[in-house]
Amino acid sequence: MLAPADLSPPPHTQPVSRTALCRLTGLGLAGLARLLAGASARWIASQPDTCQRVYFANHTSHLDALLIWASLPRTVREVTRPVAAKDYWSGGVVRRWLAQEVFDAILIDRTDIKVHQSPVDLMLREAGTNFSLIVFPEGSRSVTGEVGEFKSGLYYLAKKRPDIELIPVHIDNLNRVLPRGEFLPVPLLSCISFGPPLWLERDEAKLDFLARARRAVLSLKE
C-alpha cells in the first residue's frame, strides 16, 4: 500500500523507542487483560498485517482499546496507536503515563473541538505514514450493549486518506466483563472479531458509508 507522496513529514516515522519499563507494563497489561477477559481473537476473511490501517470497533467498555491492542500480534501492536478521549486519559498521573508512554495513545479533546484543529487532522498527523489507529466511531461507550450510530469522523478519515485500510472490529461480551460505571471486572469470556478491510467508494455519500461501516461491524457478530 503506497502512501501519497505530498504528505507533510509526520512527527515520528519510526516506532517510538520506549523505555523497558513501558514495554514491560504494556506486555503485562495486554496479557492480564486477555487472561481476565478470556479474549479470543478471530480473523474473519482478514489477516493481521503491519500496513497502515484504521481499526474501528463498537465501544462497550473501558477495556476495549486495550483488548484490541492486546489481540494484535506483537509486530502489528508496535505500529498501532489507540485514539482515546483526553478528558478521561489525562486525568491523574497513572492514566496519563499509561496513555502517553505505554500505549502511545493519541488523545482527542472531546470538549473543545476547534475548526482549524479537527480531531481527524490530529489523528492523521499523529498516524503519519506508519501508524495504524484504533478508533471507536460511536464516540462514547454504549450503555445497553447495542451498537449506536457512527459519528462522521470515520468518513473524513477515509476521505482524507483513501489509501488506509479500514478494518471493522466487533467486540463481544466485554460490556459484561467491565460494564460502564463499574471498576471491578468479572472474568467472563469475550471475543474480538476482525473483519475484511473496506474503503470509501467513489462518490459514496457520508451517511451511506457510515451505515455500511456500521453494518460491517454488526455482521461480525454472526
Next chain:
Amino acid sequence: MNDIRTIALIAGVLLLLLLVTAVGQFLKRHPDRGIDPAAVRTFNLRIRGWWILCSVLAAAFWLGSTATVTLFGLVSFWALREFITLTPTRKGDHRALFWVFFLFTPLHYVLVGMNRYDIYSVFLPVYATLFVLARSAVAGDYKRFLERTAKIQAGLVVCVYCLSFAPALLELPIATAAAGGRDANFRLLFFLILLVQFADCMQYVWSRVLGQRLVAAAVSSSRTWEGLLGSATSTALLAAVLWWAAPPYQPWQAAVAGLVVAVMGFAGGMTMSAIKRDRGVKDYGTLVVGHGGVLDRIDSICFAAPVFYHMTVLVTGG
C-alpha cells in the same frame, strides 16, 4: 509411588492409551477400511484429549494434594466462566458475580484443601446463595430476579461445589498402611475419573451399536436407553475388575459404585445438553481442540463426584 497397585494402575492406563493411539493412527493411515473418516478424526482428537488429561493429572498427583486441589479449583473457575458467559445475566448481577468469582470460588477450594467438610458442605449452597440473592436485590434490578439468581446458583453448585468433591477424595481417611498410604487417595480419585471417562465412551459405543430409543430427542440426539444400560453394565464390570485400585471397596461395592457413576455421568451430560440447547450452542468453549469447552469435558464428573464421595464415606464407615 512405590505401591504395587499404583504402579499396576499407571502401567495399565499407559498401555491402554498406547493401544488406542496405535489403533487411531492405523485407521488414519488406512482410510480405505470403510470407516467414516470424520469419526476417525473425532476418535483421534479424543485420544489426544486423554493424553492431555492424563499428563496434567499425573503432574498434579506428583506435586501433591495442594497442587491437585488447586488444579481442580482452576478447572472450576474456568468452567464457571463458561457457564456464566452463556447465561444471560444483567448489569445488576455484576457485583454479585465479582464476589462469586473472586471470593466464594477460591475460598471454597481453600476449605476443601483444609478438609473442613463441616464448613465447605454448606458454604456455597447456603451462604453463597444467600449472598447472591441479597447482593442482586440491593443492586436494585428486579427484572427476572429469581431466574437470574437461580442461574448463578446453578452454575456455582455444578461447576464449583460438585466438582470439588473429586479433589476432596484426597482428604478422606483411607490412607492406612494396608491401602498403601497416601497413594490410596490418589488412586481413588483416578479410579473415579477413569470410570467417568469409560462410562462416557461406553455410552457412545453402545448407542452406536445397539441404540434404538432416544432418551429425549429434543435434548440429545445421541443418548439412548440402550447406551445408558450398556454403559452402566460395562462400567460396573470395569469397576469390579479394578476394585483393588480403590482401597475401601469390595468387588461388589465397586460394581455398584461403577453403575452409579455411569448413571450420574449420563445425568450430567443430559443436563448440560439441555442448557446448551436452550442457549442454542453446541459447545461451551474452545480450549482443547475437539473437546469443546472445559464444561463439556467435566459435566459427567461434576454429577458423579459428590455421589462417589459419599459412597466412599459410607463404605469406609460401614
